[in-house]
Amino acid sequence: xxxxxxxxxxxxxxxxxxxxxxxxxxxxxxxxxxxxxxxxxxxxxxxxxxxxxxxxxxxxxxxxxxxxxxxxxxxxxxxxxxxxxxxxxxxxxxxxxxxxxxxxxxxxxxxxxxxxxxxxxxxxxxxxxxxxxxxxxxxxxxxxxxxxxxxxxxxxxxxxxxxxxxxxxxxxxxxxxxxxxxxxxxxxxxxxxxxxxxxxxxxxxxxxxxxxxxxxxxxxxxxxxxxxxxxxxxxxxxxxxxxxxxxxxxxxxxxxxxxxxxxxxxxxxxxxxxxxxxxxxxxxxxxxxxxxxxxxxxxxxxxxxxxxxxxxxxxxxxxxxxxxxxxxxxxxxxxxxxxxxxxxxxxxxxxxxxxxxxxxxxxxxxxxxxxxxxxxxxxxxxxxxxxxxxxxxxxxxxxxxxxxxxxxxxxxxxxxxxxxxxxxxxxxxxxxxxxxxxxxxxxxx
Numbered sequence: 001x002x003x004x005x006x007x008x009x010x011x012x013x014x015x016x017x018x019x020x021x022x023x024x025x026x027x028x029x030x031x032x033x034x035x036x037x038x039x040x041x042x043x044x045x046x047x048x049x050x051x052x053x054x055x056x057x058x059x060x061x062x063x064x065x066x067x068x069x070x071x072x073x074x075x076x077x078x079x080x081x082x083x084x085x086x087x088x089x090x091x092x093x094x095x096x097x098x099x100x101x102x103x104x105x106x107x108x109x110x111x112x113x114x115x116x117x118x119x120x121x122x123x124x125x126x127x128x129x130x131x132x133x134x135x136x137x138x139x140x141x142x143x144x145x146x147x148x149x150x151x152x153x154x155x156x157x158x159x160x161x162x163x164x165x166x167x168x169x170x171x172x173x174x175x176x177x178x179x180x181x182x183x184x185x186x187x188x189x190x191x192x193x194x195x196x197x198x199x200x201x202x203x204x205x206x207x208x209x210x211x212x213x214x215x216x217x218x219x220x221x222x223x224x225x226x227x228x229x230x231x232x233x234x235x236x237x238x239x240x241x242x243x244x245x246x247x248x249x250x251x252x253x254x255x256x257x258x259x260x261x262x263x264x265x266x267x268x269x270x271x272x273x274x275x276x277x278x279x280x281x282x283x284x285x286x287x288x289x290x291x292x293x294x295x296x297x298x299x300x301x302x303x304x305x306x307x308x309x310x311x312x313x314x315x316x317x318x319x320x321x322x323x324x325x326x327x328x329x330x331x332x333x334x335x336x337x338x339x340x341x342x343x344x345x346x347x348x349x350x351x352x353x354x355x356x357x358x359x360x361x362x363x364x365x366x367x368x369x370x371x372x373x374x375x376x377x378x379x380x381x382x383x384x385x386x387x388x389x390x391x392x393x394x395x396x397x398x399x400x401x402x403x404x405x406x407x408x409x410x411x412x413x414x415x416x417x418x419x420x421x422x423x424x425x426x427x428x429x430x431x432x433x434x435x436x437x438x439x440x441x442x443x444x445x
Contacts, residue, residue, distance in 0.1 A: 151186015178222020194317020
């Protein structure tokens with residue numbers, strides 16, 4: 001049996017009762033965190049342009065769009081919601097950004113088909129796992145080959161999840177994955193100038209995966225060796241790898257556990273550094289204007305070229321750059337995601353700090369302690385070794401943490417009463433009889 005067919009069989013045969021209780025809890029946290037990201041994203045001009053396009057195109061009004069008062073068809077809803085979830089670098093990472101590729105497709109179809117909360121949670125978990133296993137098996141996909149993980153893996157996860165909602169058997173699921181494989185796309189060239197393409201990769205992947213499943217449901221066939229074949233996923237996108245890792249422990253071990261979330265609206269490789277800077281500012285009441293030297297020492301993983309652009313011209317470019325994000329963190333309170341704006345990008349002090357920051361690659365540094373941050377203010381020097389940020393696998397986001405984060409991120413976008421309704425509904429997802437109720441809660445009334 002091919003790797004593609006093995007994944008399809010796993011998705012077809014796994015039921016809600018097979019999900020670990022801890023995983024169900026993590027999926028609910030990821031859902032609430034994704035909704036928070038969608039609300040924040042809905043306020044960003046680049047996401048608003050995607051939403052405007054979707055609205056202009058129309059579509060049968062069958063699925064909701066976050067923080068909007070209208071509906072569209074399921075595919076365009078997945079595109080819009082995925083673009084908003086991925087619009088501001090604050091979405092959950094579980095399953096390689098699957099919160100923005102899998103969840104929008106599952107939510108749209110669950111609303112249209114009036115699926116219950118258990119079906120939604122099962123679809124999310126399975127789609128995340130498929131996407132996450134692809135991400136963990138690929139080698140050099142981003143760092144060497146130049147592909148963007150969620151763009152190329154997202155269609156597979158979304159297709160698997162939607163196929164599960166419709167009760168596909170293993171053969172139809174394999175065909176859906178085969179169709180999704182031809183929709184895998186997303187280049188990292190945006191990294192150098194901070195272009196908007198990154199903002200749409202998640203929504204495109206969600207929409208294309210959803211459509212792949214619908215086409216398979218109509219009887220269209222995709223190659224059932226799309227993942228491992230000579231012209232399949234790994235040979236096209238990855239450096240040489242051991243494909244056996246893709247299905248190792250499948251059904252026994254969930255590779256998306258423990259979950260991964262962001263504490264700040266920036267790339268995941270910057271999270272621990274921002275966390276350390278926030279701590280140093282609290283401990284020493286640093287005046288950013290008095291800073292005379294900043295050094296970050298860390299592994300190549302956090303200091304590779306695409307993450308060290310010192311003079312970005314857009315918010316996206318800044319959020320993808322470690323020295324620039326560190327400079328923003330030195331001058332602003334990053335607990336509020338919206339401080340990362342055009343004013344921050346154009347701030348002369350931020351740009352000066354980013355240009356002068358010392359970056360030292362030290363391969364003896366490992367992922368558990370990814371960096372050392374040193375800040376000098378004249379003759380005073382402060383140093384901190386980074387620790388796992390809130391939301392990382394070693395410092396996981398609890399339900400209470402997720403609730404607080406949702407409230408903080410959305411307080412200027414939805415009323416406290418509506419925020420409370422959303423939190424309560426997500427907390428009780430397994431008891432929800434109709435996901436249309438949940439979808440309605442995140443719209444604009």
